Amino acid sequence: MSTKMNRRNFIATAGAAGAGALLSSIPGVAGAQRKSSQKTAEKSDKIRVAVVGTGSRGTRMWGKRVIDDYGDLVEYVGLCDTNIGRLEASKKYMGATCKTYTDFDLMMKETKPEILIVTTVDSTHDEFIIKGLNYGSNILTEKPMTTDEVKCQAILDAQRKSGKEVIVTFNYRFSPHRAKIWELIHSGEIGEVTSIDFHWYLDTSHGADYFRRWHRKREFGGSLWVHKASHHFDLLGWWLDSEPVEVFAYGDLEFYGKNGKFRGKNCRTCSFKDTCDFYWDVNKNSYYKMLYTDNEHHDGYLRDGCVFKEDVDIFDKMCASIKYANGAQVSYSLTAYSPYEGYRIAFNGTKGRIDAWIQESNPVHDGEYDEIMITRNFGKRNYVRIPQAEGHGGGDKLMHDKIWRKVKEDPFKQTANLRDGAFAILTGVAARISCDTGKPIKIADLTDLKPTAKKA
Numbered sequence: 001m002s003t004k005m006n007r008r009n010f011i012a013t014a015g016a017a018g019a020g021a022l023l024s025s026i027p028g029v030a031g032a033q034r035k036s037s038q039k040t041a042e043k044s045d046k047i048r049v050a051v052v053g054t055g056s057r058g059t060r061m062w063g064k065r066v067i068d069d070y071g072d073l074v075e076y077v078g079l080c081d082t083n084i085g086r087l088e089a090s091k092k093y094m095g096a097t098c099k100t101y102t103d104f105d106l107m108m109k110e111t112k113p114e115i116l117i118v119t120t121v122d123s124t125h126d127e128f129i130i131k132g133l134n135y136g137s138n139i140l141t142e143k144p145m146t147t148d149e150v151k152c153q154a155i156l157d158a159q160r161k162s163g164k165e166v167i168v169t170f171n172y173r174f175s176p177h178r179a180k181i182w183e184l185i186h187s188g189e190i191g192e193v194t195s196i197d198f199h200w201y202l203d204t205s206h207g208a209d210y211f212r213r214w215h216r217k218r219e220f221g222g223s224l225w226v227h228k229a230s231h232h233f234d235l236l237g238w239w240l241d242s243e244p245v246e247v248f249a250y251g252d253l254e255f256y257g258k259n260g261k262f263r264g265k266n267c268r269t270c271s272f273k274d275t276c277d278f279y280w281d282v283n284k285n286s287y288y289k290m291l292y293t294d295n296e297h298h299d300g301y302l303r304d305g306c307v308f309k310e311d312v313d314i315f316d317k318m319c320a321s322i323k324y325a326n327g328a329q330v331s332y333s334l335t336a337y338s339p340y341e342g343y344r345i346a347f348n349g350t351k352g353r354i355d356a357w358i359q360e361s362n363p364v365h366d367g368e369y370d371e372i373m374i375t376r377n378f379g380k381r382n383y384v385r386i387p388q389a390e391g392h393g394g395g396d397k398l399m400h401d402k403i404w405r406k407v408k409e410d411p412f413k414q415t416a417n418l419r420d421g422a423f424a425i426l427t428g429v430a431a432r433i434s435c436d437t438g439k440p441i442k443i444a445d446l447t448d449l450k451p452t453a454k455k456a
């Protein structure tokens, strides 16, 4: 899709969805926009950006796409990664011209970025967010903001001390389908939302991929309760306009990891290639080959690790009951070995119910739209159709536009701040602790953040 086409689409959608100034307070953004609109942008007026973590997400979403579509507003001043081969491959793929670094502190001292983008392994986000704030940068961090409550508190403290901004890039809020749900709820269509049924399915391709990579270990991704479900917990808080107070959860590992009948180290070297349903040739994907397999001799990281490795210590089926400060109750589940990918959600309100579902893979029918069903108590039922779009339901592109272009309104409150990022991971951390202890966990016991019934 061309840049022009994307921009037109954005404007068309923005009419309905509106737009907000995600980084309005970040120095340089307003100036860069003004110059850009006059088509006179000087190099020095561009937003100076550095990236730490040039893996898949850092290279495409936070690298090439930004350079290709927002090069008039953004200047990359530094790229950093511990894998020197991946770092250089990423720079080439992005088309960046800046210096590369394996030493993060050196990059920050030399380049002094206005915005540091953090796209490393989840458990290392805290280190770079805190250091970045201390170096005087604003932070754009990929979700999850961090992986436990101690790191979360340290980030909160560092941000308060620095006075800089931390934005968690929750792209899921930006899909038009989910924005429509937000609009329907907030227009009072079903009265007060009193409870939500939310069930997410990861399939045997995407779901399995978490068990091949670093995500399979709690120490790196905080388990899928944090790495994956924090996306969903953020959506819940956003839709409900409230914050979580208590979580009770169960989780088990009964499909991947130790449950396999056989195992190898990774797919390429495996002796069960012909019989294993999960055999996958990573080198057939040229992007992955370029980033990972061509550079595995630098750090030994195997992108095609066996999903049945004995060291998997995360859950592959999870369920939780979550209570929100406004009294709403949520029944949530996540299954990581489904035959199709997607979710089902229902909002029960005092005046009716909203049902919505998305099937991202193996769809029942080939559709061009997704549906939302609204049923009123004692009243009529009607359907809303939302056109389907690429890139997390079209959310990635909309979020980019909101970050890099100057826009004033945020009618759907799609901007996720530090507090939102914290509550999203704390819900997952509480669920993980609950699974381990068998006890309900109060969110207020985890950090100094106290949940409020209605978001400020």
Ligand SMILES: NC(=O)c1ccc[n+]([C@@H]2O[C@H](COP(=O)([O-])OP(=O)(O)OC[C@H]3O[C@@H](n4cnc5c(N)ncnc54)[C@H](O)[C@@H]3O)[C@@H](O)[C@H]2O)c1
Binding pocket: 052, 053, 054, 055, 056, 057, 058, 080, 081, 082, 083, 086, 118, 119, 120, 121, 122, 124, 142, 143, 144, 169, 170, 171, 227, 392
């Ligand atoms: N919002 C979304 O939809 C979405 C999608 C994919 C990934 N993500 C997030 O993006 C982040 C990156 O994910 P990915 O899929 O690109 O993973 P990845 O493994 O491809 O990339 C991580 C990179 O970080 C580097 N790294 C690790 N530790 C480092 C350190 N201490 N210093 C410097 N570099 C270090 C690795 O070498 C690697 O290149 C994760 O936090 C993930 O949760 C978000």
